[in-house]
Amino acid sequence: MRKKILIVDDERSLLESLEMFLSEKGYEVTCAMTAAEALKKNDSFRPDVIILDVRLPDKDGIEVLKELGLKPKHSNVIIITAFHDMDTTIKAMKSGACEYIPKPIDIEELERAVERAARAGIPSSGANAISLDPSLIYEKGKIIGKSRVMKEIFKTIGILSENKVTVLIEGETGTGKEMIAQAIHYHSPFKDHPFLAINCSSIVGTLLESELFGHEKGSFTGAIATKKGKFELAGDGTIFLDEVSEIPFELQAKLLRFLQEKEFEHVGGEKSLKSNARIIAASNKDLWQMVRDGHFREDLYYRLSVAMIMVPPLRERKSDIPLLIQYLLKKINTELHRNIKRVEEMAIERLIAYHWPGNVRELENVLTRGVISTLGEVVLDEFIATLLEKGAAADDMRCDGIGTMSLQDVEKEHILKVLAHTGWHFGKACDILGISRPTLRQKLKEYSISIPS
Ligand SMILES: Nc1ncnc2c1ncn2[C@@H]1O[C@H](COP(=O)(O)OP(=O)(O)OP(=O)(O)O)[C@@H](O)[C@H]1O
Ligand SMILES: [Mg+2]
The missing domain is CATH 1.10.8.60 (Helicase, Ruva Protein; domain 3)
Structure with missing residues (x-):
């Protein structure tokens, strides 16, 4: 069946040329020159697509759009206008237009828009589209997969959630490592205890040590009060060490000791503390290769990889x-x-x-x-x-070694590094960064960086 188009414009020559063009393309076309006529024809002709000029003699096109919106939604509206400003575009889109085309009209652009709008309205029995399975329901944290390897991972999650062994999850970025770590935790008897994630690459040096093990008051610049670390806060829960490959070498020794003896001290403290938290570590680098290259302690590798989950990339x-x-x-x-x-x-x-x-x-x-x-x-x-x-x-950029970090990512990372380096001393950090305190505060807000308590 031919798709129906209603064209609404007060410029007769434009109406005629569009009518001729679209009729030649196989559409059934009718025209209106005023808002009143457009609303009437919308009811009688029931077009699949409406092309609507935003400036009409009797009414503002945006008003017409709103009135059309009150009718049953059987039309898709493409707005055309000589007033090519952002405000009108936003208003038109908010009022339900599907496309916005400025005058002078690029006829090919209009044709593509009409084609798209007409297809979007195809009733749900379209032959070339597949319906979503109604029985599939979104649930937060649900891991999806039916490949053999994902089924194996589900089994492993089941087994590991019954015990407290240390787990190493390896896989490329975006493969679902954190989801798997959470699934192990939330299926375990300790699911009501905290799941605390810490990204080892986003905090450096002493601050990372303090995040993990806590610190005593005055143990380093900025340590204004004694603070508990994640190991104390997790109780019987889980600590998720994300990007574990980035833990500095000195700290690797301390983590090893914790994994061996379940004991640790605050930074600057002497008292031995105990923790029952389970460790799940994740890496998107090949950790064993890092051991071979001398960047990661072999003994720590073995302690972390008591159980291992390798998440294959999606292309496999x-x-x-x-x-x-x-x-x-x-x-x-x-x-x-x-x-x-x-x-x-x-x-x-x-x-x-x-x-x-x-x-x-x-x-x-x-x-x-x-x-x-x-x-x-x-x-x-x-x-x-x-x-x-x-x-x-x-x-392609990634292949060139440039990475996929945006300028903002790089800025955020650099600010974090400088703050860590200066022990969160704003004055010193501003000197290094060459910005004022208000600017630094603004950036912390912008990047949701919170000052460690
Ligand atoms: N099997 C899956 N089923 C459903 N959603 C998934 C699955 N795998 C990943 N996701 C989704 O993909 C996104 C990335 O997952 P996640 O953060 O767990 O990846 P990651 O391996 O930790 O990545 P990175 O190494 O970059 O931190 C999340 O939004 C998650 O919801
Ligand atoms: Mg992750």
Whole structure:
């Protein structure tokens, strides 16, 4: 059946040329020159797509949009206007427009927009899209996977949650290491005790030692009061040592002692303290290779890897991808209050074929961006294709050794390093960073960096 288009504009010549162009493209077209006429034709003609000028003689187009919004949603509206300002765009999008095209109209851009809008309204029995499984429900912390290797990991989680052995989880970034650590903890008899995560790469030197083991008042600059470390705070719970490969060599010895004897002291303290916390460590580097290169203590490696879970990259378990797409879309629906019901088959094939350097996290990001660009209930292949092209560009950068850190990531990391180096002395830190105190405070707020208590 031909798709119906209603064009609303007070400029007769534009109306005529658009009508001719779109009719030639196979659409059934009708026109209106005023808001009143547009609202009437919307009821009688029931268009699939409306092309609406934002400036009409009798009414503001944004007003018309709002009135259209009150009718049953069977139309997708593309706004056209000569007033190419951000304010109108935002208002139009908020009032339910799906696209915004400035005059003079680029006819190819309009054609693409019309095509997209018409497809977004295809009823839910479309042949080229796959429906989301209604029985699949999003639950926080649920690990998804049906590949053989993921099933093995589920079994291991079950076994490890029954005991308290130290676990080392290895896998590339975004493979779900932290989720696995949490699953072990929350399935264990100690699930009501804390799960405390600490990223060993984001804190340096004495501060990391103090985070883990606590410190005595006055033991280093900035240690204004005695403070408990994670090992004391965790009680019978779990300490998750993320990026364990980044623990400085000196601290590795102290961690080893804790793992051997379950004993430790505060930084600057003499009293021996005990902890029953379980350690789960994670690394996205090959820790054994680091041992061979002399960067990680061999004895500590053996103590950490009493049990080991190797999480394979997503590209090595592609059979998980279709299920992950379904599940992550349910998750995104919940988080973004959307109602995505289907995904084009081509999009799924494309997502399976991609090599996922950022693993499940990257898949989730691509799907989130795909949903944001989606107007209706179907995730279209063309958006996914564009997003993957961008992802591939980021990947090329990684191959060049530049990394994928944004300028903001680098700034945040540098600020943290300087603060750690100066023992959180703001004056000294500002001198090194070459910024004022208010600027430093502003940046701490911006990056959600909290001052250690
Ligand atoms: N199997 C899975 N099922 C559902 N969601 C997953 C799965 N694996 C990863 N995720 C999601 O991917 C994201 C990254 O997971 P997580 O933080 O556990 O990865 P990671 O291995 O710790 O990464 P990094 O090394 O970068 O810290 C999270 O949003 C998580 O919810
Ligand atoms: Mg992690």
